Amino acid sequence: MTGGSREQRRQRSDLRATTLAPDGIGATCRQSGRGGREPPDAESTEGAPGEEIGIEIDQVLTQDTTGTFVWLQFEALGLDEIQTELAAQYCDHQTYQFDFKNTDDHRFLRSAAGTFGAYFSRPGNGICHNVHKENFAAPGKTLLGSDSHTPTPGGLGQLAIGAGGIDISVAMGGDAYYIEMPEVVEVRLEGELGEWATAKDVILHLLQELTVKGGVGRVLEYTGPGVETLSVPERTTITNMGTELGATSSIFPTDERTEEWLSRLDREDEYVELSSDEDADYADQIVVDLSEIEPLIACPSMPDNVVPVREVAGTDVDQVIVGSCTNGAYEDVLPAAKMLEGRTTDRKTEMIVAPGSKQASEMLAREGWTAEMMAAGVNFSEATCGACIGIGHVPASDSVSLRTFNRNFEGRSGIEDDSVYLCSPEVAAAAAVAGEIVDPRDLADELGDLEDPGFEMGDKYSPGMGEDDPDLIAPDEAVDDELIKGPNIGDVPLKDPLGADLEGPALLKMRDNITTDHIIPATQDILMYRSNIPKLSEFTLSRVDDSFARRALESDGGFLVAGENYGQGSSREHAALCPMYLGVEGVLARSFARIHKANLFNFGLLPLEIDAADYERIEQGDDVEVIDDVAEAVASGQEEFTVRVDDDWELTATLDASERERRILADGGKLPHVKRKHEDGAGAAPADD
Numbered sequence: 147m148t149g150g151s152r153e154q155r156r157q158r159s160d161l162r163a164t165t166l167a168p169d170g171i172g173a174t175c176r177q178s179g180r181g182g183r184e185p186p187d188a189e190s191t192e193g194a195p196g197e198e199i200g201i202e203i204d205q206v207l208t209q210d211t212t213g214t215f216v217w218l219q220f221e222a223l224g225l226d227e228i229q230t231e232l233a234a235q236y237c238d239h240q241t242y243q244f245d246f247k248n249t250d251d252h253r254f255l256r257s258a259a260g261t262f263g264a265y266f267s268r269p270g271n272g273i274c275h276n277v278h279k280e281n282f283a284a285p286g287k288t289l290l291g292s293d294s295h296t297p298t299p300g301g302l303g304q305l306a307i308g309a310g311g312i313d314i315s316v317a318m319g320g321d322a323y324y325i326e327m328p329e330v331v332e333v334r335l336e337g338e339l340g341e342w343a344t345a346k347d348v349i350l351h352l353l354q355e356l357t358v359k360g361g362v363g364r365v366l367e368y369t370g371p372g373v374e375t376l377s378v379p380e381r382t383t384i385t386n387m388g389t390e391l392g393a394t395s396s397i398f399p400t401d402e403r404t405e406e407w408l409s410r411l412d413r414e415d416e417y418v419e420l421s422s423d424e425d426a427d428y429a430d431q432i433v434v435d436l437s438e439i440e441p442l443i444a445c446p447s448m449p450d451n452v453v454p455v456r457e458v459a460g461t462d463v464d465q466v467i468v469g470s471c472t473n474g475a476y477e478d479v480l481p482a483a484k485m486l487e488g489r490t491t492d493r494k495t496e497m498i499v500a501p502g503s504k505q506a507s508e509m510l511a512r513e514g515w516t517a518e519m520m521a522a523g524v525n526f527s528e529a530t531c532g533a534c535i536g537i538g539h540v541p542a543s544d545s546v547s548l549r550t551f552n553r554n555f556e557g558r559s560g561i562e563d564d565s566v567y568l569c570s571p572e573v574a575a576a577a578a579v580a581g582e583i584v585d586p587r588d589l590a591d592e593l594g595d596l597e598d599p600g601f602e603m604g605d606k607y608s609p610g611m612g613e614d615d616p617d618l619i620a621p622d623e624a625v626d627d628e629l630i631k632g633p634n635i636g637d638v639p640l641k642d643p644l645g646a647d648l649e650g651p652a653l654l655k656m657r658d659n660i661t662t663d664h665i666i667p668a669t670q671d672i673l674m675y676r677s678n679i680p681k682l683s684e685f686t687l688s689r690v691d692d693s694f695a696r697r698a699l700e701s702d703g704g705f706l707v708a709g710e711n712y713g714q715g716s717s718r719e720h721a722a723l724c725p726m727y728l729g730v731e732g733v734l735a736r737s738f739a740r741i742h743k744a745n746l747f748n749f750g751l752l753p754l755e756i757d758a759a760d761y762e763r764i765e766q767g768d769d770v771e772v773i774d775d776v777a778e779a780v781a782s783g784q785e786e787f788t789v790r791v792d793d794d795w796e797l798t799a800t801l802d803a804s805e806r807e808r809r810i811l812a813d814g815g816k817l818p819h820v821k822r823k824h825e826d827g828a829g830a831a832p833a834d835d
C-alpha cells in the first residue's frame with residue numbers, strides 16, 4: 147500500500163529533478179515506438195517533438211466527476227493497490243449533492259480511496275487543483291490528473307498533465323503515461339505588471355494572441371526577468387489557464403518565491419531549484435512585456451474572444467462570481483475584498499464568492515474579510531467548482547455574468563444562449579460596484595478613493611490544515627476498506643476488437659472548436675449520471691442536436707464529422723465513452739484536441755483527419771465507408787485511408803497514431819487492451835505498451 151501519513155510521504159519523496167526537453171524543465175521519460183519501432187527498455191531523457199514518450203508518474207489526482215470511472219476501471223483491470231508515490235481523490239465538482247446519485251458517487255470514491263490507498267478529500271474541502279497545490283504539489287515531481295486543469299501546479303515547477311480517466315487508472319497501476327513529445331515553447335516575460343494589471347490579464351493576453359488552438363502539441367515554459375515579479379498564486383493562474391490554449395502543460399522555473407510559498411505551508415523541505423539551461427533550444431519564443439498588459443476580458447462564448455475591458459465598458463452586469471481553480475485562492479479573493487471595503491455592490495448586480503479551497507475560505511473568515519464582503523452585499527458559496535459547470539448560480543435568461551473562471555463555452559453556465567465574460571477578480575469587483583463592465587482604472591478615476599489593491603501574499607495557512615485536517619483523509623486513516631456501490635454506479639461498457647469493415651452514416655456534422663461540453667454537458671441534470679453510461683449517453687451531443695443519441699442508437703454504427711480542434715476543453719473520457727456506447731465507430735475531423743484524441747483511442751474509436759475541402763464537401767447523412775480492411779490497416783501502420791462517401795466520391799483520411807495507440811485501437815480500447823496484455827502474461831503491472 148502506498149500513501150501513508152504526510153510525514154511518511156515526505157520521508158519517501160526523493161525530489162528528483164529530471165528533464166523533459168533536452169534543455170527544458172521536466173520529467174523522466176521513456177521513449178516509445180512510432181512507425182513500427184518497439185519501445186526501448188532503457189530510460190531516456192530525450193525525444194524529438196512528435197515522437198511518443200512515456201513519462202513516469204509520481205503523483206495522480208482525480209475528482210468526483212471523472213473519478214468514479216477511474217476506480218471502476220482500476221477495479222476492472224484487476225488491480226488492488228496504488229503503485230504511484232501518491233494518489234489523491236477530490237470531491238469538488240458537485241458538492242451540493244442535489245441528488246442521492248452525487249452522494250452515492252462521493253461515498254463510492256471514499257471507499258475506493260480507502261480500499262486502494264489514496265488520500266480522500268471530502269466534499270466541500272475544495273477544488274482538486276487548489277487542494278492539491280496546497281498539500282501535495284512539489285517541484286520536480288510529475289503529476290497526472292483526470293481533469294484538464296491538472297497543469298495548475300506548473301506554477302511551482304511541477305510537470306503536471308491532464309488525461310482521460312483510464313490513463314489515470316493505468317498510471318496508478320504503475321505504468322508510464324505516453325504522449326507525443328510536445329514542442330517546448332519559451333514564453334519570455336519581460337518587465338513588471340503595471341497598476342490594475344494582473345496575472346489573469348497575462349493569460350488572457352496569450353489567449354488573444356494564440357487562440358484556443360495556439361498551445362496544441364506544446365508545453366509552454368515561462369522564463370525571463372518578469373518571472374521573479376510574479377508570486378506562486380499568480381503563476382498558477384497562468385499555468386491553470388494554459389489549458390485553454392490547448393497546451394499539454396505550462397511550467398515556471400522555481401526560485402525564492404516558490405520556496406517562500408512552500409514555507410507558508412510548512413513544506414519548505416520539498417523545494418527543489420529548477421530552471422532551464424542558459425543555452426536551451428526552444429521550438430519557438432513568445433515575448434510578453436508585462437508592463438504593457440492592461441485589464442482584459444474574454445467575451446462570450448470562447449476564452450480566446452479577448453478584448454480590452456474598455457472596449458465593452460458600459461455593458462450592464464447582472465451577476466459577478468469570484469472563484470474557481472483559476473482565481474479561487476485566498477490571494478485572488480483578497481483584492482476583490484479590499485476593493486469592496488466600505489462599499490456596496492450595485493443593487494441590480496449579485497456578487498458571489500466561491501473560494502477554491504476550504505483553507506482559502508477559512509483564512510478569509512479568520513481575517514474578517516468574509517464579514518466585510520458580506521456587509522458589501524456579497525454571498526458566499528462553499529469551496530466547489532459549482533457554478534463553473536452550471537451547478538448553482540445559473541444566470542437568468544438574457545443576462546450578463548462576469549466570472550473569474552477559465553471557460554465560458556456556450557451553455558456551460560447552465561442556460562443556453564448565456565452571456566458569460568471571463569476576467570480578473572479586480573475587474574469582477576469593479577463591475578459589482580458599478581453594476582456594469584468598467585475598467586478598474588476608470589472606476590478609480592471616477593470614485594477618487596479606489597486604490598489598486600495590488601497583490602498580497604497571505605500569512606501562514608490556517609490551523610485547520612495539517613496532520614489533523616479532518617477533510618483530507620490519509621490512506622492510513624481510511625474510513626472504508628471495501629468498495630461501496632450505490633444503485634447509480636454502473637458497469638464499464640466494453641467494445642469489441644476492431645473489425646475489417648467500417649461503414650455507416652455521417653450522423654452529425656459539426657463546426658470548428660466543438661468542446662467536450664458540447665459532447666457531454668456537465669450541468670447538474672446530466673452530471674449525476676457520470677457513473678451510469680446508458681443514461682448519460684442519452685445526452686450525447688444534445689447541445690448540438692438533441693435527436694443525436696436516438697439517431698445514433700437506431701443507426702447501429704456511424705461516424706461523427708467535425709472541423710478543427712474537435713474535443714477541446716475538459717478531459718472527461720465520457721465524451722468518447724458515450725459515443726462508443728451509442729455505436730459510433732469513428733470521427734472524421736480536420737484536427738483533434740490532445741486529450742480527447744487520446745480518449746478516442748482509449749475507447750476504440752477511429753480518429754481520422756480530413757482536409758478542409760473534404761470537410762466542406764461531406765454532408766450529414768452521407769454514407770461513409772472506409773474501403774480498406776480497417777483492422778489490418780491499423781495493425782500494419784497504414785497512415786492513409788480511403789473513405790468512400792455516398793458511393794459517389796472518395797477522400798483520403800489520415801490516421802496519426804503510434805504503434806501503441808494502434809494496438810489499443812485494434813483491441814477495442816485501452817481497458818480490453820491492457821486486460822488482454824495482462825492475460826497474455828505481460829506481468830502484474832498493467833503494461834500499456
Ligand code: MIC
Pocket residue numbers: 211212239292293294295535668715716717718
Ligand atoms: C471542466 O472544467 O470542464 C471539468 C468539469 O473540470 C472537466 C472534468 C470533467 O468533465 O469532469 C475538465 O476540465 O477536465
Ligand code: SF4
Pocket residue numbers: 239273293295470471472530531532534535551552553
Ligand atoms: Fe472545476 Fe471549473 Fe476548474 Fe473545471 S475549470 S476544475 S469545473 S473550477
